[in-house]
Amino acid sequence: MNNFVIRGDICYSTDKATINTIENGYAVCENGISKGVFENLPIEYSDYELFDYSDKLVLPAMSDLHTHAPQFAFSGLNMDAELIEWLSSSAFLEEAKYSDLGYAQKAYSIFADVLKNSVTTRACIFATLHKDATKVLMEQLENTGLCTFVGKVNMDRNSPDNLCEESSDKSVEDTVLWINETKDKFENTKPILTPRFIPSCTGELMKNLSEIQKEYNLPVQSHLSENKDEIKWVQELCPDSKNYGDAYDSFGLFGTDAKTVMAHCVYSSDDEVELMKQNGVFVAHCPASNINLSSGIAPVRRYLDNDLKIGLGTDVAGGHSVSLFRAIADTVQVSKLYYRLVDENAKPVTFNEAFYLATIGGGEFFGKVGSFEKDYEFDAVVIDDSVLPHPQALGVHERLQRAVYLNADFKGITAKFVKGKKVI
């Protein structure tokens, strides 16, 4: 049995626009599932173990829908480069190192440790094309207690010689081996199909991945409409597709029965957005990456108004920080520049909306995740925001804003629970 109560200043979204805050409240976990939040502890839970985090902020599951574990090593480096130069001079060079399992062990243990000590409780993670290094990453992540989907990357064309699978057959073979070796091995770490993006995968590979997806019922992650040159390239590679998303869809790898998350969606056309909505494709909004690589700003207000499924991604190392607190503040910030510089009708995203995206928005990809309301899987992140002194009295919602904008997570992470288990 895994039953306990957390006492603290509890914050969680009740809808996109609203964060419910309960000062000195109680969040109850029974067998890894939330029984709800209470101002006074109901008598039936009075003999549960009590974790007393009085005067600390208690937040629900925070989900990172898009990040690259092997790129963590160079986060913050070479940020003057644009996408294509950055890929060849940083991303591909670093990823090629993961053919060396010793390097993978060392690098992934650092990444796993940093992720464990961040506010993230759930994540969708790209590894590299190397199946053995990907297994190393999955073992490391399993040890953190976090819940993650991890993908061995597929790339069999338009890639550097030292980071390209030798054939689509070999890519498929490695993928099937990797899936069979990992799908039942871990409690919290599961495989996700990961074609890097259309330009790096032949049609033959994509068709085979679709068969694999159906056979193993795996989720899918990839990149979509990150920048304009990339979109043109996809149009040339797939001349029959109506748009970039349609190219994935034509291979059966764009939502519907295949639970799918697509990173970026900065320049999605109206029909691509409509297709995402129809197929239930998740958007992973990665504001820091879209700035750093000079991609632009994704129209999040439009996605919110269209009721698309959408959450946040840190996209390390296009994004330079693993912090979902940064991603929340970045989301609000870039939406203001979008409003000012691109479309004055696109009302900036509010703090409450961005918090919703980081919790319930992204959490939905992992099941009933991202809230303390009854029946949600019980994750909790405890932040000691007294690391940020201030002279005046502040309410819980104000302290939450301050903790997020001023990155209280860098110094103030006190405890973390995932599926009812204490991991920090």
Add this chain to the structure above:
Amino acid sequence: MNNFVIRGDICYSTDKATINTIENGYAVCENGISKGVFENLPIEYSDYELFDYSDKLVLPAMSDLHTHAPQFAFSGLNMDAELIEWLSSSAFLEEAKYSDLGYAQKAYSIFADVLKNSVTTRACIFATLHKDATKVLMEQLENTGLCTFVGKVNMDRNSPDNLCEESSDKSVEDTVLWINETKDKFENTKPILTPRFIPSCTGELMKNLSEIQKEYNLPVQSHLSENKDEIKWVQELCPDSKNYGDAYDSFGLFGTDAKTVMAHCVYSSDDEVELMKQNGVFVAHCPASNINLSSGIAPVRRYLDNDLKIGLGTDVAGGHSVSLFRAIADTVQVSKLYYRLVDENAKPVTFNEAFYLATIGGGEFFGKVGSFEKDYEFDAVVIDDSVLPHPQALGVHERLQRAVYLNADFKGITAKFVKGKKVI
């Protein structure tokens, strides 16, 4: 005598485009002045005290050209509001509290402590209109050992009743009293004339401030061309002025003999830029504030190409972070969005250029400040970047990028020297 040597991994700009890095180098301070940086310690300094910061980054003076001490209390709060709503619902409400000296003591001691433990060694700081609270701030700052200019704010019109001086005469009287009480009182903390901005100061007040400026030879700080509505308003208030900067200039408070720094300059016209250049007015570029208040993005590439005097400002609490590391990364980031969304001919600001702005660019406002080259005033900031683990070998310049982007300053500040004195 105040002679010593710092050993460490030393980084400083030699020109706008270049950062010189010396691994295991020596920076020599003699009576508060740099004698230069050496790969091997010259024999004549071998009996100087040695501070051994091996494997740590050693950076020169970092200058924050624009920040509001009383607003620190609400940094990160109410960030959904736009400028005018934010001023009335946050900035003015908070500033009015500083009529209470007890509150000022408490709040300013927190601000001073946070600033002391940041990477900042020099700063231009707005207080409030309250002369006694401003003196409290100056005392607190003097105790930190940092070098700062601090301004009692002038505002005698278009301001809320509880935050408006009762007449221009009273504003002038308080200003003169405050100057006389503080100008020779502190070693490192000096008064700076601080008309809030044209809309909040009557012409009569501005004329008098110009007389005071001449009499005491004080520097000047204010706001310029932050957003379009503000510029229109100034045009209505000063119909004879050619532009917003010209309005300050007509009162003699825009550079030339009055050393002047103007925050923002997001929408400066060509003739305003020309006037800034002619008069040697400093631009305080405040990227985070310009995003948070939906102002826009200042054209820093244009200012660099025009050889304007320019440095960085955190503009707390329009900006939410006191960190100049954040301001450096923000400067690169917003310049990329400017390039992508506003003007594809405006090449993004590089990391090296942004580092230059934070060190030599802003340092010039304080004298020969911002470098370890010979004859510069000796400030040094020591950062332990081992708080950011990575699996691969990195050069000093790469470690500097990583330290800045990933905010090593939040956990890794090890020591700080200002004018040759150790303050941390």
